[in-house]
Amino acid sequence: MEVSIIIICLILSAFFSGMEIAYISSNKVYLGIEKKQDNFLSKILSKLTENPSKFIASMLIGNNIALVVYGFFMGELIMEQLAFATLTSSIWATVSIQIFISALVIIITSEFLPKIFFQIYANTLIxxxxxxxxxxxxxxxxxxxxxxxxxxxxxxxxxxxxxxxxQLLFSKVELGNYITEQMKSVEDQE
Structure with a gap:
């Protein structure tokens, strides 16, 4: 049971971290055009992006909740394994090992890799x-x-x-990036 909760928390943390960076990294011109489409998804995108600070805050809240639950269950799991293995009797060594393992797992699986992936595919994933x-x-x-x-x-x-x-208007850089992306897309299709 603990392991499944830990895995769910890692997935949720990866999702929240990723969506935060996807929004920040996404091409705002692309999002603006997508929001103008007349479909269900465009309405959802419009609602998500109408108040950027609230969207980012929601993703941060979700990530923090996932991290707290992860920390609780991962700490218990590691303590059980360390007690079973009787690697050390020092509470400081046990806590240090617990922090190191927990932090390493969360940084790699739910922070570092998702942020890279979501940044590269920001428009698609958002x-x-x-x-x-x-x-x-x-x-x-x-x-x-x-x-x-x-x-x-x-x-x-x-x-x-x-x-x-x-920021309500698109910057020249965002507009230029959007045009460049569209030109590359046309070239790739040919």
Whole structure:
């Protein structure tokens, strides 16, 4: 049972980390064009991208929940294995081994590799995984709204900075990247 929960948490953490980087790395011109299509997926993409900070916050909340649950169950599993193997009697050595193994597994399987993969295939994956992302976006909607509200208050009261500045227009670089991608796509098809 513990192993299946750990695997589910790793998959969820990979999904949340990946979707965060996919949104950041995606071509906003491409997303803008996809949102203009008249289909179910375009409506989902529109809802996901209408408030970028809330989408990112939802993905971060999901990732943190997955990491906490992972840490709890992975810690138990490692402690059981270390007790069974009787490798060490020192609590500090046991905790150090537990931290090292847990961190190594999570960094490789749910942070490093997914972020690389989602960054390379950002446009494809943000579109393909829009529906599950939207489900989690709705699930964490009120929590992310509260966190954004609190962080905006802290930014305004403590740091005297206005928060939540959204970029509404495409930059020249994004437009250029989109045109280059489309030209490569046409060349590949020929």
């Amino acid at each position: 579109k393909a995984l829009a529906i599950p992302a939207y489900i989690f976006y709705q699930l964490f909607y009120y929590v992310s709204s509260a966190i954004i509200w609190i962080s905006d208050i802290i930014l305004m009261k403590v740091f005297k900075i206005k928060g939540d500045n959204e």
